[in-house]
Amino acid sequence: MAVVSAETGRPDLREAKGWRRTKNRVMTALMVASFVIVLIPLGFVLFTVIAKGASVISWQFLTGEPIPPIVLPADVGGMWPAVLGTIEITALATLMAVPLGILGAVYLNEYGGRNWLAALIGFMSDVMTGVPSIVMGLFIFSIWVLHFGFSGLAGAFALACLMLPIVIRSSYEMLRLVPNSLREGSYALGATKSRVTATVVLPAAIGGIVSGALLAVARAAGETAPLLFTILTVTTANPNVFSGANTSLPSQIFANANQPYPGAQDRGWGAALTLIVICFILMIVARFVTARFARYQH
């Protein structure tokens, strides 16, 4: 209830008193607490990864090859095949999923409007987010690998299927929030719909779109299950992402970190640290670049 001011007898609107103020403070404290709570597991995981993996990181580890058998110690060979595999497969998947996803969201928001096709596509895209990553891998196995063999391309397809619904949904939400006044102003100036979308709407939403795309890329770079059935495993680097079996950092982490052999454990956790650092640098760079080009900063 509003407090009545002593002088005028009217409600004092300057600052909330009593229960409202307490509630406000409690809620603010809860919001800060959410952040702190989330820091705890993150801190633990990073600590574990760094403690177990930092000792093995070296130029030799990052660029050497082949990946040795799990029984050998960590100073033999290196992880380059996995680093290269992750970079090329994830890059290919990103090239496939992100433009397609953004264009799909553009269709849903700008062209589809309320028609039944757009509603169906949007709905089905949400459903696709719930497909287990392993089922994506099995799907690509049955329609691609069986005919064309194991390859980084097959792995990229599986990862792209995983990324697509995330990019679509997040881009769609971002596009939806661009105020219509921007569009109408551009139409009033005589721009065509494609021009409005490409030069006004997309740049307005670019910060959020890139955020969503980055999260999709980070997820794809860290997935193991879709690759289990699509890339086999190699121990030497395969620069040809379109043909021949390949390997990736998450696959190597899974294969090595749980082994009883100390060399394998070191390699596994070293690979984990490498992957985290690569992805994190990528995200920082991408956010920095987008911030320079974003027209509307929040």
Place this chain on the structure above:
Amino acid sequence: MHLRRRQRFMAAGVAAAATALSLAACSSSSTTSAPSGGSTSSPAAGSSSSAAALSGTLNGSGSTFQTVYQQTAISSFKSVQPNMTVNYGSGGSGKGRTDLASGVVNFAGSDSPIPSAETANFKGKTVLYFPVFLGPITVSYNLSGVTGLKLDATTLAEIFSGKITTWNNAAIAALNSGVKLPSTPITLAVRSDSSGTTQNFSLYLETAAKADWALGSSSTIKWPSTARAGNGNPGVAQIIKSTPGAIGYVDYSDAKASGLTYASIKNSSGAFVAPSTTAASAAGNGITIAPDLTFHAVDSSEPTAYPITYQSWVLVYEMQPNANDAAMLKAYIGYLIGSGQSLLTSLGYAPLPSSLQQKAQAQLSMITS
């Protein structure tokens, strides 16, 4: 498309193999002589060192039991055939067999022969079995102050069915006179993932303790609900190490590397044998081997054998789509069953007994194109 043709020749195990194989099946029956000249080099048959240099890629997948050996062999094989690339992806014996049936790999690793339910997948093509090694499954446990535990099949069956629940049970005590067994409850450590280890361990219990084992034999067993499950042999080893009173089944190589204590098991001759590579090799002697080289090494009748020993094969099609594939397979498999065997003991696996090795090497020449 240029890329597609290159894929067919380079990355073996493409579906074209399936079509070519069925076409080849209609052609005249293969002879055992080396392929005639031309551009392909003829590899030496049998166990002698391969003469000519081969190039190309072989893809294999399957049994995780074979992973360590395959990785080590691939690495050493590089010095024998520098221009050949061999890739082995684990993923389970079932996946290996399916991959071979689908034609996406050149060879499969499998801990069991192809079950009858799957034979249809191979569309009548002959599959050759090449045993590559034997290996003990240890029964590892965590009981402070107790070493040298002795168990037999019946007791094991009752423990893993959940009928025996504490360590100081009369059945265990009867086998271990003089050992002070605590009243700690038994915690079972089993596999969460399906595996050939589970398959062969349960097969042993089914064979040697038929009356007491009701859970069947399969890569996935419905263990008692109190059992704790771990991912892979290392996962089970971890549960055992961290839980006092735990008992579980772990491959010998992983048990050794994890520093576990394991029990001696009574074999069919009545002797209590501890797991070791020699005892496992011995198991290869007292068993019946089928003409296609399939067998079960569990519960061998050899007096010095470790009873819970199992085996793994490399499966290949008898008829290969081209001469280069056949040559590469003969070279690599020949290495696995020949000079590569010397790598096994240090890895914790048992080499094939010489009679079995000779039979396998004789079968090499059956791979044709």
Place this chain on the structure above:
Amino acid sequence: MSTVTQVDPAAPAGSTHPLEQRRPLGDRVFAIVALGSGLLVLVILVLIAVTTSQQAAPWFSSEGWKIFTNNWNPAANQFGALAFIYGTAVTAIIAIVIAVPLSVGIALLLTEVVPYRWSRPIVYVVDLLAVVPSVVWGLWGILVFAPWVQHIYASIASAVTGVPVLGFFFGTPTSGASFFTAGLILAVMISPIVTSLSREVIATVPAIDKEGAYALGATRWEMITGAVWPHSQGGVVGAVLLGLGRAMGETIAAALVIGSSATITSRLFAPGYNMPAVIANQFGEASGTFRAALMGLGVLLFVFTIIINVLARGIVERNARKKRGG
């Protein structure tokens, strides 16, 4: 009063000649490309649904309605999947209940509470959460977290045994790898996407609404509930659905920390199983009906995602209609 003719905003302005009102080629191409992308998504999805259903057909035909019993025994060729359905639901609910308040809290923190300068490091921390691979979460979960949290579970369980509701959910048996551990780790994994998307959505609330609320004397929290929430609730629901999708479909992390015990129990600290975990664990050795059963679990997951999405959309629509006064 002249009638107002609706003009297609995409038509070139200023021309009434029928021929000149045709859209330029580039514009039409763009529209077609956008439509094509949308259709491609649909095609991929239908393909996934069709191929997985085909491979799962032997299971449905051999088990029929028995797939909803709790009897998963491959050695005896029985494949009743109720325990996994239950486990998926339980872990997803735990993950959402934990993650959504945390994520929305962080999103609100970033947009309403902290000054812009400080928001950048917080965003980077959320990014860090996202770049940890799922297999690392799983391995950390089983190697480090589960052994440590086991003791906490055990103490809680012994404290609440006998207590009516708490004992029902948190009593014995307990295990480090359990429904609750899996739910916790899933919650941490889905927070980045829910936080990031919510933040973007909340950040676009018009300043006018917010300032209006303050002008009326609202506290910050009242402004959030009164001005921010109505505007962003659709977007936040979209974010939550994305997170839920991942919570239901995450494979490797769940397979490692859920305990792999196909039992239906109310005890959240007990080991359990869910659909993606069992597929990951048992696919390598499966063949025949076993394999079909595992593919069938994927199909079931599909169906449940559809049902949940329909329900969620329905609830949001009803809320929006109520707010509009319909």
